[in-house]
Amino acid sequence: MQGSQRKIIINGQYIEPDTSIELNLMVSKLPSRTPIHIPIFINRAKEDGPVVLLLGGLHGDEVNGVEIIRRIMEARHHVPEKGTIITIPILNIYGFINFSREVPDGKDVNRSFPGSSTGSLASRVAYYLLHEIVPQIDYGLDFHTGGASRTNYPQIRCDLHDPENQKLAEYFQAPFTIHSKHIKGSLRYAAYEMGKRFLVYEGGESLRLDEYAIKEGIDGFRRFIGALGLSTPPFSERSFEKSIVIHKRKWLRAMESGLFSTYYQYGDMVQANQILGSIADPFGDYESLIKSPANGYIIGLNNNPVVNQGDALINIGITN
Numbered sequence: 216m217q218g219s220q221r222k223i224i225i226n227g228q229y230i231e232p233d234t235s236i237e238l239n240l241m242v243s244k245l246p247s248r249t250p251i252h253i254p255i256f257i258n259r260a261k262e263d264g265p266v267v268l269l270l271g272g273l274h275g276d277e278v279n280g281v282e283i284i285r286r287i288m289e290a291r292h293h294v295p296e297k298g299t300i301i302t303i304p305i306l307n308i309y310g311f312i313n314f315s316r317e318v319p320d321g322k323d324v325n326r327s328f329p330g331s332s333t334g335s336l337a338s339r340v341a342y343y344l345l346h347e348i349v350p351q352i353d354y355g356l357d358f359h360t361g362g363a364s365r366t367n368y369p370q371i372r373c374d375l376h377d378p379e380n381q382k383l384a385e386y387f388q389a390p391f392t393i394h395s396k397h398i399k400g401s402l403r404y405a406a407y408e409m410g411k412r413f414l415v416y417e418g419g420e421s422l423r424l425d426e427y428a429i430k431e432g433i434d435g436f437r438r439f440i441g442a443l444g445l446s447t448p449p450f451s452e453r454s455f456e457k458s459i460v461i462h463k464r465k466w467l468r469a470m471e472s473g474l475f476s477t478y479y480q481y482g483d484m485v486q487a488n489q490i491l492g493s494i495a496d497p498f499g500d501y502e503s504l505i506k507s508p509a510n511g512y513i514i515g516l517n518n519n520p521v522v523n524q525g526d527a528l529i530n531i532g533i534t535n
């Protein structure tokens with residue numbers, strides 16, 4: 216470990232061992248001239264070790280990730296005993312201040328990778344992250360929540376065909392580990408092409424804090440960096456032994472429009488043919504029942520009772 220120290224250079228700045236610095240990356244200006252900066256915190260220990268990126272707010276309205284990182288920073292868990300942690304609590308500042316998933320031009324940063332320095336705003340943010348930060352890291356944790364009034368039960372998503380990902384997901388040990396193929400244009404895919412591994416954490420719902428999802432995110436992060444040797448692993452044991460691994464999932468969609476209600480909560484175990492909820496006509500004409508197609512768990516749930524035909528209602532993590 217001693218001898219030649221690894222070189223970490225971000226934004227043209229050499230990050231010395233045993234330093235803590237904050238960089239403010241200028242992205243562009245709002246039409247009002249207000250400059251938009253992305254704050255980046257880099258904590259490098261004296262001793263060399265893995266470099267981990269902790270990323271929140273890629274989708275600006277997914278506030279649970281922002282809160283997870285805020286609490287990690289408040290407790291100083293982002294300061295490693297070995298190696299380096301790069302912390303970006305809010306990547307999509309535009310979305311964060313506008314309560315929106317996207318940047319102002321309506322584009323999704325997480326579908327804009329690898330990005331371009333002269334492209335759309337989303338593509339510029341993607342380009343910067345991929346060219347300035349990702350080359351410096353070994354691993355990334357990217358914190359998300361369900362979108363559009365859908366809650367996700369705390370889960371890690373990664374491509375489980377890759378043994379390295381399997382190992383990393385075991386380190387994090389979220390309640391569920393879900394096999395998820397790479398999506399073109401996503402950070403996870405672009406980073407994988409560069410030989411870097413990202414775990415995507417999903418927990419809770421956009422624009423709403425979820426204490427359980429926040430707690431699982433913090434605990435998982437601490438187990439993860441503990442297993443990688445960046446810090447002393449956390450003392451407390453989790454209440455269940457192992458992450459439940461899911462290889463297949465299915466969204467149950469609204470067969471008709473109406474008022475949706477469910478009899479269960481996210482995380483509940485369900486059986487094939489079990490009635491999970493219903494869609495009712497607001498004027499009392501009909502009610503249709505929603506059945507589970509398989510044995511599994513409710514890993515995602517829509518919280519908006521007013522639904523249109525085709526809306527995603529219940530995400531089943533299939534176990535049989």
Ligand SMILES: [Zn+2]
Nearest residue numbers: 274277359360
């Ligand atoms: Zn997201």
